[in-house]
Structures are given as structure tokens and as C-alpha cells.
Amino acid sequence: MGNIWTITKRELRGYFASPVAFVFIVIFLLLAGFFTFMIAQFFKVGQATLSQTSYSPMFFGWHPWLYLFLVPAVGMRMWSEERRLGTIELLLTMPITPWQAILGKFLASWAVVAIALALTFPVWITVNYLGNPDNGVIVGGYIGSLLMAGAYLSITAMTSAMTRNQVVAFIVAVVISLFLILAGFPPVTDMLVTWAQPWIVDLIAAFSVMTHFESIQKGVLDSRDILYFVSVMAFCLFTTSTIIRAHRAG
Amino acid sequence: MxxxxxxxxxxxxxxxxxxxxxxxxxxxxxxxxxxxxxxxxxxxxxxxxxxxxxxxxxxxxxxxxxxxxxxxxxxxxxxxxxxxxxxxxxxxxxxxxxxxxxxxxxxxxxxxxxxxxxxxxxxxxxxxxxxxxxxxxxxxxxxxxxxxxxxxxxxxxxxxxxxxxxxxxxxxxxxxxxxxxxxxxxxxxxxxxxxxxxxxxxxxxxxxxxxxxxxxxxxMRAPTAGAVLVQFTDGNGADVAQKVGALPGIDRAEVVGERPLTVRAYPHKRSASEDTARAINELAAKERWPLQQLHVEEGRLDEVFRSITLPDTKKEATK
Structure with missing residues (x-):
């Protein structure tokens, strides 16, 4: 536990010593604001919600798309930088287990996203000032958004363990994440329905972050949705450890 | 440990x-x-x-x-x-x-x-x-x-x-x-x-x-380890090498440098280096060769390294 925290602290310092964390937080806040207020017309729709209005997705509804590019940008350095600098050799010859290193790094990058998400609190204040939203639903939205970011990050951890090149790690992570979005994105599922059995479409959609995030952000905290995100993270981090072990074994 | x-x-x-x-x-x-x-x-x-x-x-x-x-x-x-x-x-x-x-x-x-x-x-x-x-x-x-x-x-x-x-x-x-x-x-x-x-x-x-x-x-595993290196300010290289090489207990002697004249003598046995050195010293005194320096070589690590690690094919080529 102590070792995980030591590594998390180091990684967090690394994020804030380089501009990565600040750039991510600022761009995330700008884009979240832009989509909420300009695209979704927060002030004009006259509905006190942060999830879904009758016209378009609201605040949380844009998160899967924002995270698609921003989260891999945060996580891409996680392991590829270690490999490029050669510090992975130092880290893994320390008296720690590889799992402590994997978790420590993952938690640090997750914390960066969590900070960015927490800094969207003015939106929450605004919607409470203007109307009477269901705050339980909003809390659900935040939890779902954080879980989704964690799932994307674990995918990025995995791709970044594969290569010493951060750009490659970024692109592969974006592609995998995009697949996980599109598998349950209504326009895509609508198209699939025209030529595949409904159960196949449901099966594919069950793999999508959209399907699971959708219900959480409506305020339905279903254990199956939480289990989905947790298992994506567990699977990807496990794969990360396998990749690192295979890389060391040569 | x-x-x-x-x-x-x-x-x-x-x-x-x-x-x-x-x-x-x-x-x-x-x-x-x-x-x-x-x-x-x-x-x-x-x-x-x-x-x-x-x-x-x-x-x-x-x-x-x-x-x-x-x-x-x-x-x-x-x-x-x-x-x-x-x-x-x-x-x-x-x-x-x-x-x-x-x-x-x-x-x-x-x-x-x-x-x-x-x-x-x-x-x-x-x-x-x-x-x-x-x-x-x-x-x-x-x-x-x-x-x-x-x-x-x-x-x-x-x-x-x-x-x-x-x-x-x-x-x-x-x-x-x-x-x-x-x-x-x-x-x-x-x-x-x-x-x-x-x-x-x-x-x-x-x-x-x-x-x-x-x-x-x-x-000690170097080819020159135990050889005796002797230096004279002046002298006829071929003649010196021949006479030194003829001493008992010496395998062969070769001229490795002129001016100062430097001769390296290889004894039969490495343990006999000291005796060889003494014999050469006596010979030089008898022949009145102007002796400048005489010492037993320790061998150099780089020679050992090269002789051990040079791939066999390359060793053949350098011969």
C-alpha cells in the first residue's frame, strides 16, 4: 500500500511538473463548457438537468466524446515514457511488485482526471441556482463519468505498455475507445439492426461504454453497469501486467 | 552474497x-x-x-x-x-x-x-x-x-x-x-x-x-607475460637477438624496436623469468653492450582480452 502511494505521489508530481495535467484540465473545462453552453444551449432549453434534455445531450452526455481524445493524452506517457527513459529497469528492480507500480501509475492518472471533473462544480452550482434539478442524478452522472474515464485510462495504460512511442500509444488507445463508444452509439446500433439479429446487436452494445454510461447518468446506479466499468479496468490492467512481463522476458 | x-x-x-x-x-x-x-x-x-x-x-x-x-x-x-x-x-x-x-x-x-x-x-x-x-x-x-x-x-x-x-x-x-x-x-x-x-x-x-x-x-595469460624485455642504447639488433636467443633456457628472442635497441626474450618456462633476466644481464656485461633497461613483463590485460575474445575466424585472419 505504501509503495503504491509512493508511486502515485511521484506520478502526480510528474503530471504537474510538466504541463500535461494543466493542459488537460484547462482544455477539458473549456470544451465541457463549450458543449454544454454553446452546442447544447444550456440557457435556452430551460431544463434543469445535466444529462439529457429533450433536444440533445447535456453536460455529461458529451463526456464520452471529450474523454475519447483527452484521456489517452493524459495516460499515454504512463509506461511508454518509462520504457523510453529506461527508468522501467530502475522501477522494476526496486523491492516492489509490478502490480504496485501498475496501480500506482493508474491511480495517479485517474486522480488528474478526477481533479478536472471536480473543477466542473460551477456547472452544478449554476443548474441549482437556476432551477431544481435532481441532485441524485447529477451525483450519479459524476460517478459514471469518473468510472468511464477510468475505463479509458486503463485502455491507455495497456496501449502505453506496448510501445515506447507515446503517439502510437495515444492512437491505439483512441481507436479502442472509439470502438467501445460506437458499439452502443444509437446511430450505429440503428444501422446494425437492419441486417443483424437483435440479440447480436444487444450483445455488441453490451460491450459499449455508451450503454452503461447512459443508464448511470440517468441516475440509475445499477450494479451491472458499475461491474462493467470495473471489469474493463481489471481486464486492461491485467493485460498491462502481462505485456510488461512479456516485454521483460524478451 | x-x-x-x-x-x-x-x-x-x-x-x-x-x-x-x-x-x-x-x-x-x-x-x-x-x-x-x-x-x-x-x-x-x-x-x-x-x-x-x-x-x-x-x-x-x-x-x-x-x-x-x-x-x-x-x-x-x-x-x-x-x-x-x-x-x-x-x-x-x-x-x-x-x-x-x-x-x-x-x-x-x-x-x-x-x-x-x-x-x-x-x-x-x-x-x-x-x-x-x-x-x-x-x-x-x-x-x-x-x-x-x-x-x-x-x-x-x-x-x-x-x-x-x-x-x-x-x-x-x-x-x-x-x-x-x-x-x-x-x-x-x-x-x-x-x-x-x-x-x-x-x-x-x-x-x-x-x-x-x-x-x-x-x-599471466598474455602471450608476452613472463618475457624479458631488454633495452640497449646502441648495438647491432640481429647480432644481439641471435646471441640472447642462444642462451640456455630461452626459447627465442626478437627485436621489437631500434633506437633504443629493444629485444624481447621468451624463456622456456615462465617461472624461469628471473633466471633468464640474470643470464641476459651477465651476457650484456661480458659483451659490453650498453644496457639501459631490463625487466620482466607482467603481460597486459588488453592482450589477454584480445586473445580470448577475438572470434576464431578473425584470429586466423590477423595471423
Whole structure:
């Protein structure tokens, strides 16, 4: 536990010593604001919600798309930088287990996203000032958004363990994440329905972050949705450890 | 402290390390020599637990590196090749981080960081970020990391690579001093370093140990070891060589330089070098050759190194 925290602290310092964390937080806040207020017309729709209005997705509804590019940008350095600098050799010859290193790094990058998400609190204040939203639903939205970011990050951890090149790690992570979005994105599922059995479409959609995030952000905290995100993270981090072990074994 | 037995490592079909065994006790400094790609770094990476061996066993102290890596790793300080460190941290921050991973905190951690900063002359740069440092300082920072927990076992992969002559001297002195109480393995390309620092040297070539002994023993394996080198201010080379070569107990003598005239005489037996030298001295006095210098050659490590590690085909070609 102590070792995980030591590594998390180091990684967090690394994020804030380089501009990565600040750039991510600022761009995330700008884009979240832009989509909420300009695209979704927060002030004009006259509905006190942060999830879904009758016209378009609201605040949380844009998160899967924002995270698609921003989260891999945060996580891409996680392991590829270690490999490029050669510090992975130092880290893994320390008296720690590889799992402590994997978790420590993952938690640090997750914390960066969590900070960015927490800094969207003015939106929450605004919607409470203007109307009477269901705050339980909003809390659900935040939890779902954080879980989704964690799932994307674990995918990025995995791709970044594969290569010493951060750009490659970024692109592969974006592609995998995009697949996980599109598998349950209504326009895509609508198209699939025209030529595949409904159960196949449901099966594919069950793999999508959209399907699971959708219900959480409506305020339905279903254990199956939480289990989905947790298992994506567990699977990807496990794969990360396998990749690192295979890389060391040569 | 370090026990390595039948270590093998294959990368695909290629055997990088092929059956390496040795031990290093406390108080020993083992020099690891070999051409590039001989398997030095791979062996060190296996000893420190970074890569698992294909076959063989590694024991550090009483702990098996493969079955029980954490206690084994606790005993080791490791300086990897190229001395990597986190470039976004300050020197003191980086050393503090490694101290924490070594299980130190609070006062103990502060003291450990201070100690290695002083030992490795990092005082001037302690608050500087690693990516602004010159190569020598980076190297010393990583070296400081390896001794932060005062380990019983030190594994140093080319600890003097990229340092200037003064820094090299400092690091060698440090290694020699620490070698009195620790078990140290270090690899190097620089042969004088082995003579200056090591109590024992191992030459490794194409994944196998081809020589193992004290630097003195190894030097004895040089073709010129035990030969008598004699120098005259003046004289007829062919005549001198012929007369020296005719002395009893001498195999052959050859002229290796004119002006001053230098002749090298090879005795039948290496143990007879002293007698040979005396005989040549007497001959020179009798013939009134102007003797300038006469000594028994110790042999040079680079000759041994070349004769052992040059691939056979190349050896044929140079003949």
C-alpha cells in the first residue's frame, strides 16, 4: 500500500511538473463548457438537468466524446515514457511488485482526471441556482463519468505498455475507445439492426461504454453497469501486467 | 552474497547468455569484462531481477531471486546501463523517491539522501531538475540512487561510462572503498579500471565465461607475460637477438624496436623469468653492450582480452 502511494505521489508530481495535467484540465473545462453552453444551449432549453434534455445531450452526455481524445493524452506517457527513459529497469528492480507500480501509475492518472471533473462544480452550482434539478442524478452522472474515464485510462495504460512511442500509444488507445463508444452509439446500433439479429446487436452494445454510461447518468446506479466499468479496468490492467512481463522476458 | 548458477537466457533462437556460473563474496569486487553484446548487461539484468532467466538460479544472500524476489531485491543496489532517471524530478526529489521505495521515511529518508548527495558530490545540483543536468551529473545521480540504502550487494553496469577522468577516478575510489564491506559486480570496457579496482575479473564472450581470476592471474595469460624485455642504447639488433636467443633456457628472442635497441626474450618456462633476466644481464656485461633497461613483463590485460575474445575466424585472419 505504501509503495503504491509512493508511486502515485511521484506520478502526480510528474503530471504537474510538466504541463500535461494543466493542459488537460484547462482544455477539458473549456470544451465541457463549450458543449454544454454553446452546442447544447444550456440557457435556452430551460431544463434543469445535466444529462439529457429533450433536444440533445447535456453536460455529461458529451463526456464520452471529450474523454475519447483527452484521456489517452493524459495516460499515454504512463509506461511508454518509462520504457523510453529506461527508468522501467530502475522501477522494476526496486523491492516492489509490478502490480504496485501498475496501480500506482493508474491511480495517479485517474486522480488528474478526477481533479478536472471536480473543477466542473460551477456547472452544478449554476443548474441549482437556476432551477431544481435532481441532485441524485447529477451525483450519479459524476460517478459514471469518473468510472468511464477510468475505463479509458486503463485502455491507455495497456496501449502505453506496448510501445515506447507515446503517439502510437495515444492512437491505439483512441481507436479502442472509439470502438467501445460506437458499439452502443444509437446511430450505429440503428444501422446494425437492419441486417443483424437483435440479440447480436444487444450483445455488441453490451460491450459499449455508451450503454452503461447512459443508464448511470440517468441516475440509475445499477450494479451491472458499475461491474462493467470495473471489469474493463481489471481486464486492461491485467493485460498491462502481462505485456510488461512479456516485454521483460524478451 | 551473490550466487549464480548455470544462467541461460535466450532471446528467440539466439542465446544471449549461455551457462554462466560464478559467486561473489562480501569484500570482493568482481569486474565483468567482455566485448559489446557478450551478455554482460543481460546477466546483470537477470541478477537484479529485471528479466527472468530462461534457465538457472540466482541467489542473493539467502534469498532466491526467482522464488522470492522482494527480499532479494532489498539487498541489491543497481545502476543500470546508461544510468536512467526520471527527468522531470529534481535530484533530491528523485533520491527521496527511491529512498521511499526502499522503505525509508521521515528522518531516515532525509539522512540517506544527505549521505549520498555528499558521497556523490551532488550538493550543487540538488534542487536542479534532472533533465537540465550534464551527463556526468546524471550518472552520479543514478549511482547515488543505487547506494541510498547502503546495500550489501551492488550491481553496476558501466559505472564510469561517460564520466570525465576526474569523475572516473572518484567513482573508482568509491567502488574500491565500498568493496571492502560489500559484494560488488561491475562491468566495464576499460581494462585499467579492472586492475585499479577489482579483486577478481571475469571475461565473458558470446554468453560464456572464458576467463575467471585475479587481474594478476589473467595478465599471466598474455602471450608476452613472463618475457624479458631488454633495452640497449646502441648495438647491432640481429647480432644481439641471435646471441640472447642462444642462451640456455630461452626459447627465442626478437627485436621489437631500434633506437633504443629493444629485444624481447621468451624463456622456456615462465617461472624461469628471473633466471633468464640474470643470464641476459651477465651476457650484456661480458659483451659490453650498453644496457639501459631490463625487466620482466607482467603481460597486459588488453592482450589477454584480445586473445580470448577475438572470434576464431578473425584470429586466423590477423595471423
Amino acid at each position: 551473490i550466487q549464480v548458477r548455470d544462467l541461460k537466457k535466450n532471446f528467440g533462437p539466439k542465446a544471449a547468455v549461455n551457462g554462466v556460473s560464478f559467486t561473489v563474496e562480501r569484500g570482493e569486487v568482481l569486474g565483468f569484462l567482455g566485448p559489446n553484446g557478450a551478455g554482460k548487461s543481460t546477466t546483470m539484468r537477470m541478477i537484479t531481477g529485471f528479466i527472468p532467466p530462461t534457465e538457472g538460479s540466482i541467489k542473493i544472500g539467502d534469498h532466491d531471486m526467482l522464488e522470492n524476489p522482494l527480499p532479494a531485491k532489498r539487498l541489491i543496489g543497481y545502476l543500470p546501463e546508461n544510468a536512467p532517471s526520471y527527468t522531470d524530478m529534481t535530484v533530491a526529489g528523485f533520491l527521496g523517491f527511491t529512498a521511499e521505495l526502499r522503505g525509508m521515511s521521515g528522518d531516515a529518508k532525509k539522512k540517506a539522501v544527505e549521505r549520498v548527495i555528499e558521497m556523490c558530490f551532488l550538493e550543487n545540483v540538488r534542487h536542479q531538475s534532472v533533465d537540465t543536468l550534464s551527463k556526468g551529473y546524471r550518472h552520479r545521480t543514478c549511482f547515488a540512487q543505487s547506494i541510498i540504502h547502503d546495500p550489501d550487494v551492488l550491481v553496476l553496469d558501466e559505472p564510469t561510462d561517460g564520466l570525465d577522468p576526474n569523475q572516473k577516478h572518484e567513482v573508482r575510489t568509491l567502488i574500491r572503498r565500498m568493496g571492502e564491506k560489500k559484494a560488488i559486480i561491475f562491468s566495464t570496457h576499460i581494462l585499467e579500471e579492472v586492475e585499479a579496482v577489482c579483486s577478481r575479473a571475469v571475461i565473458i564472450d558470446r554468453g560464456k565465461i572464458v576467463a575467471n581470476g585475479t587481474p594478476r592471474d589473467l595478465k
